[in-house]
Amino acid sequence: MASRPDGRDDFEIAIVCTRPFEYDAILRITDQHWDEIGDAYGRAIGDKNFYTTGSIADFDVVVLLLPGGGKANAAGAAASLRSSYPRLSLVLLTGICGGVPNTTSGDEILLGDVIVSKAVVQYDLGYQYPDRFVEKDTIETSLGKPTKNIGSLIALFETEFKRERLESRAAELLEIIQGNHQSNDLQSNRWRKISYAYPGTVRDKLFDNNYRHKHHSPSACLCMNCYSNSDPTCDDTRNRDCHELCCDDAFLVKRERHGEKKRWELDNQFKQAQAPAIFVGRVGSGDRVVRSSEERDRISRQKGVIAFEMEGAGLWDELPCIIIKGVCNYADGHQDGMWQCFAAASAAAVTRGLIEQYIKTDKMASIQFTHLLRKKEHQECLANLRVTDPRVDKIRIQETKGGLLLNVYDWIVSHPDFQQWQDDAECRLLWIKGDPGKGKTMLLCGIIDELSQDHTRVISYFFCQATEERLRKAANVLRGLIWHLIGQQPSLVSYVQERYDQSGKDIFNDHNAWYPMSEILTAMLADENLEDAILIIDGLDECVDDRSLLLDFITQSSSSQRVKWVISSRNWPDIEQKLDSAPRKIRISLELNEESVAAAVRSYIQHQVHKLAPFTIRGRQTYAR
Numbered sequence: 001m002a003s004r005p006d007g008r009d010d011f012e013i014a015i016v017c018t019r020p021f022e023y024d025a026i027l028r029i030t031d032q033h034w035d036e037i038g039d040a041y042g043r044a045i046g047d048k049n050f051y052t053t054g055s056i057a058d059f060d061v062v063v064l065l066l067p068g069g070g071k072a073n074a075a076g077a078a079a080s081l082r083s084s085y086p087r088l089s090l091v092l093l094t095g096i097c098g099g100v101p102n103t104t105s106g107d108e109i110l111l112g113d114v115i116v117s118k119a120v121v122q123y124d125l126g127y128q129y130p131d132r133f134v135e136k137d138t139i140e141t142s143l144g145k146p147t148k149n150i151g152s153l154i155a156l157f158e159t160e161f162k163r164e165r166l167e168s169r170a171a172e173l174l175e176i177i178q179g180n181h182q183s184n185d186l187q188s189n190r191w192r193k194i195s196y197a198y199p200g201t202v203r204d205k206l207f208d209n210n211y212r213h214k215h216h217s218p219s220a221c222l223c224m225n226c227y228s229n230s231d232p233t234c235d236d237t238r239n240r241d242c243h244e245l246c247c248d249d250a251f252l253v254k255r256e257r258h259g260e261k262k263r264w265e266l267d268n269q270f271k272q273a274q275a276p277a278i279f280v281g282r283v284g285s286g287d288r289v290v291r292s293s294e295e296r297d298r299i300s301r302q303k304g305v306i307a308f309e310m311e312g313a314g315l316w317d318e319l320p321c322i323i324i325k326g327v328c329n330y331a332d333g334h335q336d337g338m339w340q341c342f343a344a345a346s347a348a349a350v351t352r353g354l355i356e357q358y359i360k361t362d363k364m365a366s367i368q369f370t371h372l373l374r375k376k377e378h379q380e381c382l383a384n385l386r387v388t389d390p391r392v393d394k395i396r397i398q399e400t401k402g403g404l405l406l407n408v409y410d411w412i413v414s415h416p417d418f419q420q421w422q423d424d425a426e427c428r429l430l431w432i433k434g435d436p437g438k439g440k441t442m443l444l445c446g447i448i449d450e451l452s453q454d455h456t457r458v459i460s461y462f463f464c465q466a467t468e469e470r471l472r473k474a475a476n477v478l479r480g481l482i483w484h485l486i487g488q489q490p491s492l493v494s495y496v497q498e499r500y501d502q503s504g505k506d507i508f509n510d511h512n513a514w515y516p517m518s519e520i521l522t523a524m525l526a527d528e529n530l531e532d533a534i535l536i537i538d539g540l541d542e543c544v545d546d547r548s549l550l551l552d553f554i555t556q557s558s559s560s561q562r563v564k565w566v567i568s569s570r571n572w573p574d575i576e577q578k579l580d581s582a583p584r585k586i587r588i589s590l591e592l593n594e595e596s597v598a599a600a601v602r603s604y605i606q607h608q609v610h611k612l613a614p615f616t617i618r619g620r621q622t623y624a625r
């Protein structure tokens with residue numbers, strides 16, 4: 001859990017919403033609230049915004065409800081937000097939007113899906129004449145590029161692997177917002193007035209492009225004379241749902257993903273049915289609401305946008321911003337109010353899921369965890385301790401091998417031996433062994449991702465590499481593990497600080513470094529605040545210097561301490577011999593799982609070949625999970 005921030009300078013993330021039900025959805029998945037009594041952190045002179053502060057996944061977060069919709073409101077509030085919270089590195093605009101049901105890239109977007117902005121396009125810059133609107137086509141209407149930090153975060157979710165991970169995390173969070181997990185302590189019963197229930201496919205209606213949202217039963221309004229797409233409808237229709245106006249289901253358009261979801265509902269698989277799909281793309285932002293399929297499709301074709309909303313353009317230029325919005329209508333005039341709350345909830349779920357990922361990206365950027373350790377002497381100590389950033393090593397390894405694929409490692413995480421290691425408190429050592437070329441390192445990357453899904457665990461890992469001097473020393477392996485542990489549990493820094501104050505930085509480097517490092521790690525692992533820690537070392541055979549000391553340490557630690565270990569190595573006799581003495585270890589031999597390994601290697605090769613294909617379309621249409 002994060003500790004209470006000292007002041008507004010400590011806040012790095014802001015979440016901005018426009019409507020109360022968007023705001024409530026966010027508060028339902030906020031871990032801690034910093035201002036239960038009054039406004040804890042105040043605001044800068046001239047700032048009229050009202051803020052709620054709290055924490056989400058170790059980040060201090062300020063939540064802002066805009067005074068109203070539209071670009072001007074958003075821009076004004078954004079300027080004030082920046083003056084009160086000058087250190088924001090990420091602003092997330094969350095809420096609802098209109099979606100393009102069939103995008104130019106062939107995606108089928110449904111109500112409740114979530115759009116993540118890659119760019120923002122202002123679609124209504126131009127001149128409004130009495131009878132028509134002329135667009136300013138001569139100026140570039142696409143707003144500036146996102147900051148590098150945000151650009152790389154978004155790029156992450158353009159990869160299928162990361163996007164699917166985010167989708168499955170969002171599905172869990174959505175249930176928490178809805179209150180389906182009564183035991184979960186993230187939620188409180190104070191906000192039970194709004195229902196974020198899933199409306200179901202029966203209420204997700206896409207009408208034929210020429211079928212208007214108007215009074216269909218005989219009426220005395222403008223709707224009576226509305227026949228073509230350009231004929232006006234009466235103002236009253238804007239506040240009415242389709243069923244109130246008798247919009248006729250005979251004009252519905254059939255869709256593949258919609259049918260798929262319906263089948264899940266019939267199978268009672270509601271969690272799967274309501275889970276939002278995430279689409280990364282360009283978002284259209286303007287003060288004029290798009291309410292016609294014709295206009296929607298025209299702008300979508302011209303500007304490549306996949307969704308429409310009204311505040312993004314106001315924020316985008318002021319602050320480093322990502323728009324995350326749930327689709328509540330198809331921007332064609334037809335509407336069903338029940339989707340608004342649900343779409344806001346699915347957007348809030350994705351917002352939190354993204355923040356959880358931001359931690360990893362951001363920690364990578366601030367390599368010394370400076371935002372976690374506020375005291376200067378701690379920062380200095382940690383900087384000297386650092387031998388490598390294992391998270392960066394992991395990303396490098398995955399990238400050089402062409403990205404991590406779920407089907408390359410899913411066999412091992414569902415393997416009964418792996419399950420036993422995970423479930424049985426007494427089984428503390430999991431040893432994955434196999435000859436070179438069996439993909440051990442990628443398996444471990446996958447295991448790390450799998451175990452990281454449980455955010456209550458502290459996971460520290462290290463990738464040994466014989467060709468790199470600093471990555472092949474036993475003492476450095478421990479340094480890496482210690483450094484990574486402190487990054488996740490800053491209070492542990494005291495164990496290192498004490499020794500560092502006595503002996504200076506030589507303690508990490510000199511020829512005796514192994515001894516203080518093993519003592520420090522042993523003491524840390526005995527710390528009662530460190531629960532459920534998992535230590536992972538890849539490629540023990542590549543740890544060339546003092547390997548036998550490291551093997552002894554693992555054997556001893558796994559038999560006497562609560563920590564769990566995952567290690568991988570080749571089938572080398574000295575490793576076998578040492579680890580054989582570890583009690584209750586679980587051994588998974590890749591040679592004994594030849595079939596799974598071969599299938600994984602095949603799917604990896606297929607993926608690589610597929611990537612070389614000249615042109616591929618992301619296959620949302622088939623929507624097979």
Ligand SMILES: [Zn+2]
Nearest residue numbers: 215221223234
């Ligand atoms: Zn009417």
Ligand SMILES: [Zn+2]
Nearest residue numbers: 213242247334
């Ligand atoms: Zn309608």
